[in-house]
Amino acid sequence: MTKKPFLFIPVRYLIVFLTFICTSVCYIERVGFSIAYTVAADAAAVTQSSKGSILSTFYYGYACSQVPGGYAAQKIGGRRVLLLSFLLWSLTCFLVPLDPNRVTVLVVARLLVGVAQGFIFPSIHTVLAQWVPPHERSRSVSLTTSGMYLGAALGMLLLPSLVKFKGPQSVFVAEAALGAVWSLLWFKYSSDPKATASGAGEQLLPTNKKIDARKPAPKTVTIPWVKIMTNLPVWAIVVNNFTFHYALYVLMNWLPTYFELGLQLSLHDMGSSKMMPYLNMFLFSNIGGVVADYLITRRIMSVTRTRKFLNTMGFVVASLALAVIPSFRTSGGAVFCSSVALGFLALGRAGFAVNHMDIAPRYAGIVMGVSNTAGTLAGIVGVDLTGKLLEAAKVADADLSSPESWKAVFFIPGLLCLFSSLIFLLFSTGERIFD
Numbered sequence: 001m002t003k004k005p006f007l008f009i010p011v012r013y014l015i016v017f018l019t020f021i022c023t024s025v026c027y028i029e030r031v032g033f034s035i036a037y038t039v040a041a042d043a044a045a046v047t048q049s050s051k052g053s054i055l056s057t058f059y060y061g062y063a064c065s066q067v068p069g070g071y072a073a074q075k076i077g078g079r080r081v082l083l084l085s086f087l088l089w090s091l092t093c094f095l096v097p098l099d100p101n102r103v104t105v106l107v108v109a110r111l112l113v114g115v116a117q118g119f120i121f122p123s124i125h126t127v128l129a130q131w132v133p134p135h136e137r138s139r140s141v142s143l144t145t146s147g148m149y150l151g152a153a154l155g156m157l158l159l160p161s162l163v164k165f166k167g168p169q170s171v172f173v174a175e176a177a178l179g180a181v182w183s184l185l186w187f188k189y190s191s192d193p194k195a196t197a198s199g200a201g202e203q204l205l206p207t208n209k210k211i212d213a214r215k216p217a218p219k220t221v222t223i224p225w226v227k228i229m230t231n232l233p234v235w236a237i238v239v240n241n242f243t244f245h246y247a248l249y250v251l252m253n254w255l256p257t258y259f260e261l262g263l264q265l266s267l268h269d270m271g272s273s274k275m276m277p278y279l280n281m282f283l284f285s286n287i288g289g290v291v292a293d294y295l296i297t298r299r300i301m302s303v304t305r306t307r308k309f310l311n312t313m314g315f316v317v318a319s320l321a322l323a324v325i326p327s328f329r330t331s332g333g334a335v336f337c338s339s340v341a342l343g344f345l346a347l348g349r350a351g352f353a354v355n356h357m358d359i360a361p362r363y364a365g366i367v368m369g370v371s372n373t374a375g376t377l378a379g380i381v382g383v384d385l386t387g388k389l390l391e392a393a394k395v396a397d398a399d400l401s402s403p404e405s406w407k408a409v410f411f412i413p414g415l416l417c418l419f420s421s422l423i424f425l426l427f428s429t430g431e432r433i434f435d
Contacts, residue, residue: 011191012131016140018186019124022082023147024154025182026117029093029175030058031155031278033110034253036098036168038260044100048257048394052387054100055253057107059379061114066376069119070126070369074223078126078365079190081119083183089116090179093172121372126365129357130193135297141354142289149281149346152252157275223366224434233359234367236427238374240311240352243420244345245375246382247322247413251277251338253383254409257390258334261400265331273335280343288314288350303358303430311351311424317344319417325410326403345417352424360434367434382413 034055041051073081089112096109124144132140162170228234259265259274288310295301301309321341328334356367386409393405400406 012136012140012193014189015127015131015191016143018182018190019127019144020147021182022086022120022124022186023144024151025175025178026120027148027151028155028159028178029089029113029117031152031252032159032171032175033058035155035159035256036163036171037100037106038256039163040098040168041100042260046100047391048400049387049391051257052384052390054103054106054110055387056380056383057110058114058117059249059376059383061111061116062118063114063373063376063380065115065118066122066373067366067369070122070365070367071223072119073123073126073365074363077192078123078130079186079192082123082127083186083190085116085119085123086179086183086186089113090176090183092116093179094176096172098168098172118372118376122365122369125356125368127190129361129364132357134357134361135293137357138292138296138350138354139286139289141357142285142292142350145349145353146282146285146289146346149278149285149342151278153275153278153282156278157272160274223363227434228360228363228367228370231359231433232427233355233429233433234370236424237352237355237367237371239423240315240348240420241371242374242378243315243413243416244348244352244378246378246416247318247341247345249379250382250386250409250413251342254386254390255338257400258406258409259331262326262406263329263331263334264401270331273331276335277338277342280339281346284314284343285346285349288347289354292350292354304428305430307351307355307358307428307430308425309351311348311428312421314344314346314348314351315417315421315424318342318348319414319421322410322414322417326406329403348421352428355428355430358430359432361432363434385412 037054038051041054046054069081069085092109092112096105099105125141128137128140128144159171159174162174255274255277259270292306292310295306295309296303318341321337321344325334325337325341328337356371357364360367389408390400390405393402393408394400
C-alpha cells in the first residue's frame with residue numbers, strides 16, 4: 001500500500017523533495033572532500049598532479065557502477081537501491097581517516113564512495129520515471145538535480161570554516177551524519193507507486209507518441225541493450241552528459257585551487273561569494289525546468305524543440321563564460337564568470353538531462369546509467385588532466401598565479417560545450433522511441 005505521510009502533500013511531491021535532498025547531500029560530500037583534501041594535501045606538500053590523481057579516484061568507482069546501478073534499480077527497485085547505496089558511502093566516510101600520506105587507504109575509500117554514489121542517480125531516474133507524469137517531468141527532474149548545486153553551494157559556504165576550526169577530518173564526520181539522517185527519512189517516507197506514472201498526462205503533451213503509454217507493461221522486462229547502445233538520440237544525450245560533467249567536475253574539484261593559488265585568495269576569507277557559482281546552478285536549473293514545462297504544456301514548442309532550444313542556449317553561453325575566466329584577475333570577476341558558466345550549464349540540463357525520460361521512460365535508469373557513465377569518464381579525464389596541465393604550467397611559469405597557467409584548463413570544456421550542443425541539435429528527439 002502507498003504510504004501517505006503527509007495528507008496535504010501528494011506522495012509524488014514528497015518523493016521528488018526527498019530526491020532533491022538526496023542529491024544535495026551527495027554533492028556536499030563531493031565538494032567537502034575536495035576542500036578538506038586540498039587543505040590536508042597542501043599542508044603535506046602533495047604535488048598538483050598527485051592531487052589530481054586522488055581527486056579523480058572517486059570517478060573510477062563511480063563509472064563502474066552506473067550501468068549496474070541502472071540494472072539493479074530496474075530489477076529490484078530504485079527505492080531499495082538508493083537506500084543501500086546511501087548507507088554504504090556514509091559508513092565509508094565515517095570510518096576513513098583523512099591522511100594524504102596514507103594513499104592506499106584514501107584510494108580504496110574514494111573508490112568505495114564512488115561505487116556507492118554511482119548507483120544513486122540511475123536509481124533516482126527510475127524512481128522519478130515511476131512517480132512523475134510527463135507534464136511535470138522537466139521541473140521535477142530539474143528540482144531534483146538542482147539539489148546537487150545547492151549542496152555544492154552550501155559545501156563551499158560552510159565547509160571551509162569547518163576545516164579551519166575543526167580540521168579536515170571533521171568534514172567526513174559531518175557528511176556521514178547527513179547521509180545517515182537522509183537514509184532514515186527515505187526509509188520512513190518513501191514508497192513504490194501502485195502503477196507507473198509514465199503514461200499519465202500524455203494528453204497534455206503536444207507530440208504524437210508512437211507508443212501507447214497506456215498499455216500495461218509486460219511482467220518480464222527485456223532490456224533492449226543493442227537498441228540503446230546504437231541509438232543516435234541516446235548518443236546525443238551521452239555526449240552532452242560527458243561535456244556537462246567535464247566542465248562541472250573540473251570546476252568543482254579545481255576552483256578551490258584556482259582561488260587559492262591562481263588568484264592568491266583564501267577560501268575562508270572570501271565569505272559567501274565562493275558559493276555563488278553553485279547557487280546560480282541551483283537557480284538556473286529550476287528556471288530551466290519551469291520554462292521547459294511551460295513551453296511544452298502551453299504548446300509553444302514541441303518536446304523536441306524545447307529540449308534543443310534550452311540545451312543549445314545553456315551550452316553556448318557556458319562556453320563563452322568558461323573561455324574568459326582566466327582573463328579576470330579579481331575574485332569578483334572569477335566568481336561572476338564561473339557563475340555564468342555553471343548557471344547556463346544547469347539551464348542546459350532541461351534539455352539533455354530530462355531527455356532520458358522522454359525517449360525511454362520505462363528504461364530511464366538504464367539510459368541514465370549509460371549516459372552517466374560517460375559523465376563519470378569526463379570526471380576521470382578532466383580532473384586528472386587538469387592536475388597534469390597545472391603541473392606542467394607550474395614547471396614553465398614557476399607558479400600558478402599566471403593567467404597562462406589556467407587557459408587550457410578552462411578552454412577545453414568551453415570547446416567541448418560548442419561541440420556537444422551541435423551534436424544535440426542534430427541528433428536528439430523528444431519522441432518516445434523505446435517500449
